[in-house]
Amino acid sequence: MALSSQDAQRFAETFAGLVGGISQALLDKEPVIRLALTTMFAGGHLLLEDAPGTGKTALARAIAATIAGTHSRIQFTPDMLPADITGVNVYDQKNNEWHFRSGPIFASIVLADEINRASPKTQSALLEVMEEAQVTVDGVSHAAPRPFMVIATQNPVEQAGTYPLPEAQLDRFLMKASVGYPSRAAMAEILDGSAAPDRSKRLKPLLESGQVVRLSELAAQTHTERAVLDYVAALAEATRDDDSATLGVSTRGAIGMVRCARVWAAAQGRHFVLPDDIKALAAPVWAHRIVVDPDAAFSGATAQGVIARALSSVPAPAVSA
Secondary structure: OOOOHHHHHHHHHHHHHHHHHHHOOOOOOHHHHHHHHHHHHOOOOEEEEOOOOOOHHHHHHHHHHHEEOOEEEEEOOOOOOOHHHHEEEEEEOOOOEEEEEEOOOOOOEEEEEOHHHOOHHHHOHHHHHHHHOEEEEOOEEEEOOOOOEEEEEEOOOOOOOOOOOOHHHHOOOOEEEOOOOOOHHHHHHHHHOOOOOOHHHHOOOOEEHHHHHHHHHHHOOOEOOHHHHHHHHHHHHHHHHOOOEEEOOOHHHHHHHHHHHHHHHHHOOOOEOOHHHHHHHHHHHHHHHOEEOHHHHHOOOOHHHHHHHHHHHOOOOOOOO
16 A cells, blocks of 8 residues: 555654654754765664764764664674674573573664774674574574664774774665764754754654654555656666766665665655655765776766766656656
C-alpha cells in the first residue's frame, strides 16, 4: 500500500519532533541531525567523520536518548578482537552446556567510536551484522534487535595508528556526514552550559523501538515513480563512467539512495519522491562510495566532483504530484 498524504504529514510531524529534541543536545546542527534520522528510518548506518570535539559522539548519544531502546558504546582500539564486538560462546561447566554471551553490538543504537583505530580483522566483524542484522558465531546465527543502527565515528586528522576502512565496509554505511563547528552564537550557549556539557542526558525518549520500526515501514511505502528510479540508475551509471573514478556507485548504493529519498520525502510531508530529493542526498549517500583515481586526485579530482558532473550531465525527469 502506498503512503497516503495524511500518513506523510504525520510522519513529518514525528520527524520534526525528533529533530527538535535532538537539537537541544546538539545546537545549530539541524542539517546533520536530519541526515542522521533519515539514515535511521531508512534502516541504515551512519559514518561521521570530522575533527575532534565537534560533537560526533554527542549526536550519537542524543539519537540513542530519543529512542526507548537499548544502546551501547564501543571504543575501538588496536588490540580489540572481533569477539569483543560480536560476543563469544562460553562453556558452562555446571550444566555442561555452551551459552552465547552477546557483545555490545547487540543494541538498537550502537556507537562505534573511532572505528578506524581497530585492525582490519576487527573491522570486518561488523560486515555481516551491518548488512544482515545478524551475527554468526560457531555456525549459529544471532539476530540483532530492531531497530538496529551503527553510528561510527572517525577522526581524519590523526592518522597514526589507524586503519582506513576498506571500500567494502564503507559501502555498508548508508550515509557519511560531518558535524562541523557550531556558529558563534551556538558556541556561546554551549560555553554557558559547560558545567554540564553532556546535554543528551537531559533528553527523554520520544519513541519506542516498535514505533521506529513501524515508521520505517511506513516511510518505505513512499511513492517513487519509474522515472525517478531511472534517474537514480542513470546517475549511478554516470559515476561509474566518469574518467576520474576507478569505482563508482554500486547497486547497493543506488538502492540506498532510493531508501533514503523515500524517508526524506516523507519527512517533508510528501507521499512521493522528487528528483530534488535525490540531488539533496547525492553527496551524503554516495560520496564515500566513490574511489577517485590517484592520478586524478593528484590533479584535484574529488568524489564530490564526480557526483556534481553526474548531476549536471543527467537530466532530471519531470514528476507530477
